[in-house]
Amino acid sequence: MTGSGESGAAFTAESATAVLAEACAGAGLEDAGAELLRLGSNAVFRLAGSVVVRIGRSAVELAEQTRTVGVARWLEETGYPAVRLVAGVRQPVVVGGRVVTFWRLVAGEERYAGVVEFAELMRRLHWLEEPESLGLPYVDPLGPTMRRLGELVGLADDDREFLRQRAESLAKRYDALEFVLPFGMIHGDASVRNALLDDAGRAVLIDLDGVALGPREWDLVATAMHYERFGWHTRTKYEAFARAYGFDVMNWYGYPVLADIREMTMVVWLAQNAGHSEQADAELGRRLSDLRSGGDRLGWKPF
Incomplete structure (x- = not known):
């Protein structure tokens, strides 16, 4: 087998x-x-x-x-x-x-946790001290994106080159950042969609593939941009998230850089299914157009 x-x-x-x-x-x-x-x-x-x-x-x-x-x-x-x-x-x-x-299976019916429950999961995860035996890598926010760009077969050459150049620019901006939260274990792909409620209503963290060592800010940026860029969370919910965690990543100067990197991740992830879904193709086209034009992201849909 x-x-x-x-x-x-x-x-x-x-x-x-x-x-x-x-x-x-x-x-x-x-x-x-x-x-x-x-x-x-x-x-x-x-x-x-x-x-x-x-x-x-x-x-x-x-x-x-x-x-x-x-x-x-x-x-x-x-x-x-x-x-x-x-x-x-x-x-x-x-x-x-x-x-x-x-x-x-976490629960018989899939239900996402709320932003406050998710913030508490992140805070608790970030307090843990992982054993060296886990062999956790250092987070490479753009590494998976660059690898996927080289493997995609359904992406036009000009789109691929645009994304490659954008990724290279973002890598330089990321390397210049100075982080303010302690360095340590992170989830790596932290968003409320990776926190489910079990049958007893307790929040459970899922999708552990990206667990790594890195800046804790990386685990907070997705929730912030889901509010600030996409309008998927209300201001009230985002403020509740920041209070529950104890830090508002949007008040840190490096937030736009991490948000731009997360956008790249989202676009290239979606491009994996180019040609297999009309909905995915339409959403990919919208996202690429907005990246090129600098237009707002309020039309982006969750996938």
Whole structure:
């Protein structure tokens, strides 16, 4: 069941479903009736029971997912409220050139936590002192974006070059920043969409792939820009978030740089599915146009 190498097939719902069937068979799980929840950096399936299966795009992610599994196990040992691994299943595994992990379902109905609950999760995470054995990397905010740019096949050459040049400029601006919060463990992809409520109504942190060492400001910028740039949060909700965490990243001079980097991440992430969804293609076109023109981002939609 396990192997190495990269899959040559396109990362689609169909190819991911084939990997799911083989992975579940090897793990002794039933894949009949599986539901595809989302297709992005990973394909995420919900099985008929209380199991969620995440399938990565390639076997290159094996080391990263091995670290993610280690982080999840350590957080469970500390009692931190994060998504839990399925017990008794060897993981991660490589199937069809893709990395697969198995997780316990957080709740029967997917509900996002509120901004205050999310802020409390971040504050508590940032207080933890991680063991060196986890081997956490230093965060590289633009690294994944640059790698994806080189792999995208559905992006026009002029758009790719525009994004590459923008990323290089942002990397220089980022390197010049002076951070004010303590350096340490961060989630790496912190937004309210990565905090769910369990069946008891408690907030649980999910998507641990990006856990790393870095500036805590990086974990706060998404919520700020979701309010300030996109209008996805009200001012009242954002102010409640900042109070609950204890710091308003928008009052720090480096906020616009981090927000611009997050925008780049969002655009390139969406470009992975270019040509597979009319909605995604329309949203990608809107985002690229706004980046080029400097127009406001209030028309951007969550994906």
